[in-house]
Amino acid sequence: MTDLILHHYPTSPFAEKIRLVMGRKQLTWKSVFIPMIMPKPDLTALTGGYRRTPVLQIGADIYCDTSLICDVLEHRAPTPTLYPEAVKGAARIVAQWADSALFTAAMAYNFQPAGVAQVFAGAPAEAVQAFVADRAAMRSGGPRMSSADAGATYKSYLRRVANMLHGQDFLFGDQPCVADFAVYHPLWFTQERTPALAGIFDATPEVKSWMARMGTIGHGTGEKFSAAQALDVARSATPAALHDDVFQDEHGIALGSTVVIAADNFGLEPTEGELIAATRTRYTLRRSDERAGTVHVHFPRVGFTLKKAAA
Structure with missing residues (x-):
């Protein structure tokens, strides 16, 4: 088993x-x-x-x-390894940042009205309300970042990711590591689930090219x-x-x-x-x-x- x-x-x-x-x-x-x-x-x-x-x-x-x-x-x-020996500490730290700070900013940006309209297109109002209530419960009543603040933060983070990609195909070299997979997934949501908001990537062409490379990896079987x-x-x-x-x-x-x-x-x-x-x-x-x-x-x-x- x-x-x-x-x-x-x-x-x-x-x-x-x-x-x-x-x-x-x-x-x-x-x-x-x-x-x-x-x-x-x-x-x-x-x-x-x-x-x-x-x-x-x-x-x-x-x-x-x-x-x-x-x-x-x-x-x-x-x-192939997720943790190349020379960078595994840094890769884990970037992955942890991506799973927390980057994810939080990206999802708050994604769930502004234009994004919500795409995510829940055709869904009844009660389904949207149930989702919102569920995610509020997951935050234990904590505040959510405003879409304006999230947009500014997201853009800043994307510039930092673009800087990491300068002159190389992936965040830590010529092969993807755990940091790439962690950074990619909230950006994937913007691109795939809220495409009306994906113009945020236009200012960072290195990020767009990297996302295209990540997207070709596939899901196995x-x-x-x-x-x-x-x-x-x-x-x-x-x-x-x-x-x-x-x-x-x-x-x-x-x-x-x-x-x-x-x-x-x-x-x-x-x-x-x-x-x-x-x-x-x-x-x-x-x-x-x-x-x-x-x-x-x-x-x-x-x-x-x-x-x-x-x-």
Whole structure:
């Protein structure tokens, strides 16, 4: 049960990031479509609460957050690498910036009225209202950047990306790395989902050329798969053995404790389970679900909080 199963939906920018990584590594994977908004009962049966898109499943192992998913796919298919040795630290830092600051500015820009009209063309008003309410809940009531501020910020970020591309095909050289996939996905949304706003790229022709190169990578070989089939896979599989990484205790919480893990800034739905691993890069929880069976749910340390569950 080692098939790659990606839980996603076609218009998700973060899912596009992972679909392109699959293409770069020429992987074959199974595609399970999930709802854009809550509730997502089939997904949360696997994750225990985490609801962001995408989620990667391998048997009874569930991987949350695209930064961790990229690491898992790198281990699965080491070449071509996402992390060239000479630049892997810088590439990871740029990827983290892209997944947070760049994504936030780009999406606030994309969801101005002209963009909303394209994203929801033909959709009933209640569907738009449900989406807006869902995303507000994911921000936990926090403010969203205005489209004017977002536009100015987005333009500034695009100029910085163009500067990185000067004289080379990709952000760190002649081959794409993890930074390219992270920077690309919010720009992809502008280009593909809100083309009325894509004129923002006209001032940075280097970025437009780079986007065209990224777009040719493709998605590997995706095969349709149902949520019911994915749950069957989890229920009939045994989680993979954990590596003997050294336990790194930053919280004074022992392995075997019941804990809660949640994202630290967006999509804060918690996952509760037994802490069975805390390495220098990730946490792993063991949890059981009536539909999914016993699974291991994995999270990166960066971007997530760990707390002991309330008694």
